Amino acid sequence: MIEEGGRRSKAAVEKRQLFMEMRAQNFDVIRLSTYRTACKLRFVQKRCNLHLVDVWNMIEAFRDNGLNALEHGAEINVSRLETILSSIYYQLNKRLPTTHQINVEQSIGLLLNFMVATYDSDSPGKLTVFSMKTMLATMCGGKIVDKLRYIFSQISDSSGLMVFAKFDQLLREVLKLPTAVFEGPSFGYTEHSLRMCFPQQKKILLNTFLDVLMADPPPQCLVWLPLMHRLANVENVFHPVECSYCRSESMMGFRYRCQQCHGYQLCQSCFWRGHANGPHSNQHQMKEHSSWKSPAKKLSHAISKSLGCVPIGEPPHPVFPEQAERPMEPPHTVILESPSRLDEEHRLIARYAARLAAEAGNSAQCPPADLSFNFDANKQQRQLIAELENKNREILQEIQRLRLEHEQASQPTPEKAQQNPTLLTELRLLRHRKDELERRMSALQESRRELMVQLEGLMRLLKM
Numbered sequence: 375m376i377e378e379g380g381r382r383s384k385a386a387v388e389k390r391q392l393f394m395e396m397r398a399q400n401f402d403v404i405r406l407s408t409y410r411t412a413c414k415l416r417f418v419q420k421r422c423n424l425h426l427v428d429v430w431n432m433i434e435a436f437r438d439n440g441l442n443a444l445e446h447g448a449e450i451n452v453s454r455l456e457t458i459l460s461s462i463y464y465q466l467n468k469r470l471p472t473t474h475q476i477n478v479e480q481s482i483g484l485l486l487n488f489m490v491a492t493y494d495s496d497s498p499g500k501l502t503v504f505s506m507k508t509m510l511a512t513m514c515g516g517k518i519v520d521k522l523r524y525i526f527s528q529i530s531d532s533s534g535l536m537v538f539a540k541f542d543q544l545l546r547e548v549l550k551l552p553t554a555v556f557e558g559p560s561f562g563y564t565e566h567s568l569r570m571c572f573p574q575q576k577k578i579l580l581n582t583f584l585d586v587l588m589a590d591p592p593p594q595c596l597v598w599l600p601l602m603h604r605l606a607n608v609e610n611v612f613h614p615v616e617c618s619y620c621r622s623e624s625m626m627g628f629r630y631r632c633q634q635c636h637g638y639q640l641c642q643s644c645f646w647r648g649h650a651n652g653p654h655s656n657q658h659q660m661k662e663h664s665s666w667k668s669p670a671k672k673l674s675h676a677i678s679k680s681l682g683c684v685p686i687g688e689p690p691h692p693v694f695p696e697q698a699e700r701p702m703e704p705p706h707t708v709i710l711e712s713p714s715r716l717d718e719e720h721r722l723i724a725r726y727a728a729r730l731a732a733e734a735g736n737s738a739q740c741p742p743a744d745l746s747f748n749f750d751a752n753k754q755q756r757q758l759i760a761e762l763e764n765k766n767r768e769i770l771q772e773i774q775r776l777r778l779e780h781e782q783a784s785q786p787t788p789e790k791a792q793q794n795p796t797l798l799t800e801l802r803l804l805r806h807r808k809d810e811l812e813r814r815m816s817a818l819q820e821s822r823r824e825l826m827v828q829l830e831g832l833m834r835l836l837k838m
Contacts, residue, residue: 392421392484396555404646407560412601414555419513422485423476425606427466429516433524435462436507446504446528446540455501456486462510471809492554493547504528508547518603519584526583536578542568549595557598567595604664613666617641619649629663758832762825769818769825776811776818 396417404410419425436442439458450458463478470476493505507528511521529540545567552561571586571593572578578586586593592600605627613625618638625641632638635654650656 392418392488395421405648406646407557408597408601409646411552411555411557411561411598412605414557415513415551415598416602416605418488418555419515419602419606422488422513423463423466423481424485424510424513425515426470426476427462427514429511429514429520429524431465431469432462432510432514432516435465436510441503441507444503446502446507446543448503449500450503450506451500452486452490455489455506456482458506459486471812472805473809488554492550504543505547508544509551512548512551512599515606518600519588522584522587523580526580530580534579536583538568538572538578541571541578545571545595548599552598561595561598563595570595608664611665613663615639615666617644618654619644619651629666630660631663633659633661762829765821765825769822773815773818776815779807779811 396414399413399417401410401413401417404413435458439461441458459482460478463476463481467475467478489501489506489509490499493501493509508525511524514521525544526536529544530536546563549561549563549567552558587596588600591597608627611627613629615625615629616623617625617640619640620643622641628642628645630640630642630645632640632654635652635658638652638654640649640660645660648656
């Protein structure tokens with residue numbers, strides 16, 4: 375009983391600590407509720423270190439903890455939730471360099487109490503599987519398109535159509551996040567939230583779902599969601615431009631240019647707080663910039679555009695197959711401590727390549743009228759397949775080499791280094807080399823993801 379009381383007291387302290395730190399950031403002076411909500415949730419995300427957990431690693435954690443076998447309405451008690459969060463953060467520390475390790479216990483405590491405060495109002499001490507998946511998939515790191523694809527896999531039926539009742543439940547869960555940071559009056563759930571997103575459509579497939587939620591602007595109740603991801607992308611963007619209000623010589627983050635006052639620009643801090651001076655007014659239309667182009671780049675872009683050399687703008691997301699997909703698994707997620715998973719992925723790539731080669735060979739037997747055309751197309755496909763196979767082998771060899779060097783870099787111990795100054799210097803160099811190897815490993819993983827996407831595209835092309 376005493377131990378339980380101490381645990382509750384500690385939880386209450388950690389809960390107050392997170393909200394006190396958030397209040398100290400003075401986000402409430404931001405006049406626009408969309409930016410205010412996005413800033414608060416971004417603060418919670420970073421304070422709990424969820425921005426370091428990629429969405430694919432989060433999906434893998436769901437699978438490893440057996441959540442995919444449970445119904446969405448199944449309840450999870452706080453003890454089980456704490457175990458799941460522990461596995462997520464301990465796996466995160468294994469992927470991070472030794473110089474960037476996080477405080478696992480503190481992260482677990484902050485996130486656990488935030489989730490309990492947000493979601494356990496209906497049944498105290500318990501959360502549903504769907505609530506937990508929704509919150510973690512929304513607040514973790516990664517691309518918004520990958521998160522929305524995973525969420526759609528959780529609310530669609532076997533034919534690939536969105537179930538409106540499940541989407542309504544999704545909105546109820548997601549909109550508890552703004553309510554948790556005291557923005558419920560602006561973005562809380564209402565009976566009109568569902569019709570606000572899909573007012574007329576009857577059959578919603580994946581691409582339609584992505585088009586609506588990633589539109590500009592998105593549905594009003596979810597307008598803070600893409601903004602939170604844009605905030606993460608521009609946090610370190612530098613603008614060598616002076617703010618017209620605070621006279622800061624440079625800006626970080628977003629930059630806002632007035633469409634009526636010539637040369638009038640504001641940093642994000644001044645714009646969010648509604649500052650204005652001179653002839654400028656808060657009623658003027660402002661354009662948001664997430665990057666800075668030098669005058670030379672602007673001139674070259676204008677010339678290229680006038681000559682028709684500028685490519686057509688890309689869609690906000692790739693076009694995905696419309697057929698029903700299984701609940702998404704992280705096929706491209708590679709964990710450094712599991713070499714067997716690397717081998718499994720390479721075997722999968724090899725099977726894809728072999729199947730493509732076989733289908734390319736079979737399709738070569740065609741009527742004489744189309745023989746020349748199909749021969750050239752199949753020749754190009756076989757060449758591309760050969761290139762992909764060679765690239766796959768090179769990546770596998772490079773990963774194996776990096777893994778060996780990673781193991782060698784981990785062998786020296788601090789005890790031996792303290793006895794030998796030369797060994798201490800070598801240890802520092804090895805740790806630096808280890809960080810470089812891990813960055814190189816991340817780049818290789820991204821290259822392998824692109825390779826898998828290309829192979830899947832070829833498979834679809836050959837089936838047409």
